[in-house]
Amino acid sequence: MSNALFSWCFALVMIGAVLWGARTLPGESWQFAAAVPLKKRGDGAWGGLNLTYYGVFSSGAQTLAAATAIFLASAAGYPLWGVLALCMLLFAVCVPAARIVARLVEGKKHTLTIGGASFVGFVLLPWAAWAVSLVHGRFAGGAPGALSVMSALAVAYAVGEGMGRLACMSYGCCYGKPLDEAHPLLRRVFSPMAFVFTGPCKKIAYAHGWEGRPVVPVQAVTALVYCSTGALGAYLHLEGRHAAAFCLAVTVTQAWRLVSEFFRADYRGGGKISAYQIMTMAAVPYCLLAPVVFQAGAPVPGSVARGFAVIWNPAMLLFLQTLWLALFLNVGRSTTTASTVSFHVVGENV
8 A cells, every 4th residue: 555545545534533523423412422330329229420422532532643653653664662662651641641731720620631731742752752762772773763753653643632522522622612702704614514512411511501502613623634634744754754744743733722722612721822822832843843853864764564564463453452441441431420320120021
């Protein structure tokens, strides 16, 4: 399979998933995947733990990001242990950072911020990649290019965050401003595709009371921008243009994060410019110095076949499934909603 064909197919699959999600996920039936009874109450019913589609899609997106990073890095000849070590380090730091940064910025205990977590990840990435290259050079000889794995991880971030917007569509978070309060030009552009969330447990309903009110579909636009960037970045990476892929992924995702917050209505902390936007503005110049510090050297074209050989392996597939489950148990258990579960016998079937 050629690099161009792979990238086109990758883009079409992701965009198809986003278009399906935009039509389906704002509905009430796509918030809760299951309710697990935990404790029986005095009235005979059980108090339940809600497992959310937010967790299903969010953990799925993060697992896809990990798979993309492993595929692209392996396609460029980067050692598997190195990219696995980097992925696990970034997950170990960024997953808790999503809660910690949200608590610091928004003052809320039971919320997450992907923007804050990504900022922490971008700050850590160049130094972690450099450290792995040093270790490899010390014990295996011939240190691999740090920029090649940085490119793979930056592209994977764009893919993961783009597909992660499906989680926001399901939960009704990261929502846009009401369409009737938007600029007339925005109303004309977004009226045919405005999101209308239903269900009293959606965040847009309990935080702003906007259930059933058309809003700017900022999650869908973000998903399309990021997924398209991820597909183009994957092509550049496979062509050996690692600096271009890295700079594209960082610049587009962070620039859109800066702009998109002006269309959002959910609470982002005080001030006209949020702390997340400040983080974004700081991350871009910081990251763009990386190709200067870590010289790219001669282009090393990637091999799609080599990437698939690493991914399509029973041990790797089991690893990715385990990663999805661990991430789901972290983000899929709702702490902002609860459920009441009752059981009865269906007499006519006995």
